[in-house]
Amino acid sequence: MENQIKTIGVLTSGGDAPGMNAAIRAVVRTAISKGIKVKGIMRGYAGLLSEEIVDMDSKSVSDIIQRGGTVLLTARCEEFTTPEGQAKGAEICKKHGIDGLVVIGGDGSFKGAQKLAHLGINTIGVPGTIDLDIACSDYTIGFDTAVNTAMEAIDKIRDTSTSHERCSVIEVMGRRAGYIALWCGIANGAEDILLPERYDGDEDKLIAHIKETKAKGKKHHIVINAEGIGQSQRLAERIEKETGMETRATILGHMQRGGNPSCKDRVYASIMGAYAVDLLCEGKSCRVVAHANGEFVDYEIDEALAMKKDIDDYQYDVSKHLGR
Numbered sequence: 001m002e003n004q005i006k007t008i009g010v011l012t013s014g015g016d017a018p019g020m021n022a023a024i025r026a027v028v029r030t031a032i033s034k035g036i037k038v039k040g041i042m043r044g045y046a047g048l049l050s051e052e053i054v055d056m057d058s059k060s061v062s063d064i065i066q067r068g069g070t071v072l073l074t075a076r077c078e079e080f081t082t083p084e085g086q087a088k089g090a091e092i093c094k095k096h097g098i099d100g101l102v103v104i105g106g107d108g109s110f111k112g113a114q115k116l117a118h119l120g121i122n123t124i125g126v127p128g129t130i131d132l133d134i135a136c137s138d139y140t141i142g143f144d145t146a147v148n149t150a151m152e153a154i155d156k157i158r159d160t161s162t163s164h165e166r167c168s169v170i171e172v173m174g175r176r177a178g179y180i181a182l183w184c185g186i187a188n189g190a191e192d193i194l195l196p197e198r199y200d201g202d203e204d205k206l207i208a209h210i211k212e213t214k215a216k217g218k219k220h221h222i223v224i225n226a227e228g229i230g231q232s233q234r235l236a237e238r239i240e241k242e243t244g245m246e247t248r249a250t251i252l253g254h255m256q257r258g259g260n261p262s263c264k265d266r267v268y269a270s271i272m273g274a275y276a277v278d279l280l281c282e283g284k285s286c287r288v289v290a291h292a293n294g295e296f297v298d299y300e301i302d303e304a305l306a307m308k309k310d311i312d313d314y315q316y317d318v319s320k321h322l323g324r
């Protein structure tokens with residue numbers, strides 16, 4: 001059944017992530033090497049519905065592997081969450097001869113891909129999100145770059161925090177997922193890490209801990225706070241008031257989503273993009289590419305979406321002892 005697919009569409013959807021360009025490039029060049037045409041769909045599902053569809057060739061993905069962001073642009077699209085929007089999307093794919101589609105994005109984007117697959121478009125998802133919150137995969141495109149960007153920024157804040165003997169509350173991205181916070185917490189040697197999945201909201205306990213480390217003679221106290229908990233400025237003011245330690249809040253924000261992808265993000269994204277095309281060529285649909293137990297694998301989208309990602313208990317326990 002090799003090569004029944006004639007034209008593959010590719011889109012990026014949801015929050016952008018460094019390495020998405022490497023995945024797009026791999027989709028385009030792998031497909032072309034197999035004699036398949038490629039169409040780039042701009043602005044995710046929004047661009048599909050408005051038919052912003054461009055022909056892509058090998059040159060259209062020149063000089064992008066090293067760039068952050070996504071050359072196809074990305075968007076969130078409310079209309080596509082409706083059955084009418086999905087039916088329109090499937091019709092537009094058919095009209096443009098797109099018989100295979102690669103969707104690079106997170107869980108939300110995969111739900112859209114699942115709907116298109118059920119409407120007869122062969123669709124494969126590739127995990128692209130800095131949050132590392134795709135349950136079936138221990139890797140998502142962009143996490144490695146984002147967590148390194150955040151780590152380097154936090155090192156800089158730590159320098160000045162130590163010089164001034166201050167407490168720093170540093171907010172990292174992750175509305176529902178605490179992996180960036182957890183990894184920075186470990187990598188930056190934070191004294192406290194507040195994760196949406198684990199934080200009990202007990203600020204008195206946090207303040208008691210800051211007083212305790214201060215009494216032990218620590219020259220700074222770093223609190224990594226995930227975006228999902230938020231309120232960093234208010235928390236910093238309360239810490240300063242109750243501990244007497246000067247405290248500053250820093251929200252790292254969208255700088256974590258930009259920048260040149262790390263080597264790992266370039267390589268893994270390239271492999272995942274190529275793998276998605278291979279799945280389409282094998283006649284597969286409604287699957288997501290993943291990385292698990294040291295291998296690139298694929299799962300049924302329904303199965304992947306039913307899995308729940310949680311913080312690894314062992315990693316979290318280790319983090320609690322190391323910053324004390």
Ligand code: ADP
Nearest residue numbers: 014015076077080081105106107108109111112
């Ligand atoms: P991510 O893919 O990073 O999780 P979002 O949750 O914002 O990002 O989803 C991206 C887009 O995927 C949404 O704007 C919407 O167009 C589409 N999408 C999300 N949920 C669904 C759904 N249940 N059915 C169809 N499409 C969806």
Ligand code: F6P
Nearest residue numbers: 015016129130131173174175227
């Ligand atoms: O892409 C993931 C993410 O960066 C989350 O960590 C964050 O909560 C969210 O997207 C913010 O999205 P935006 O600012 O684009 O709405």
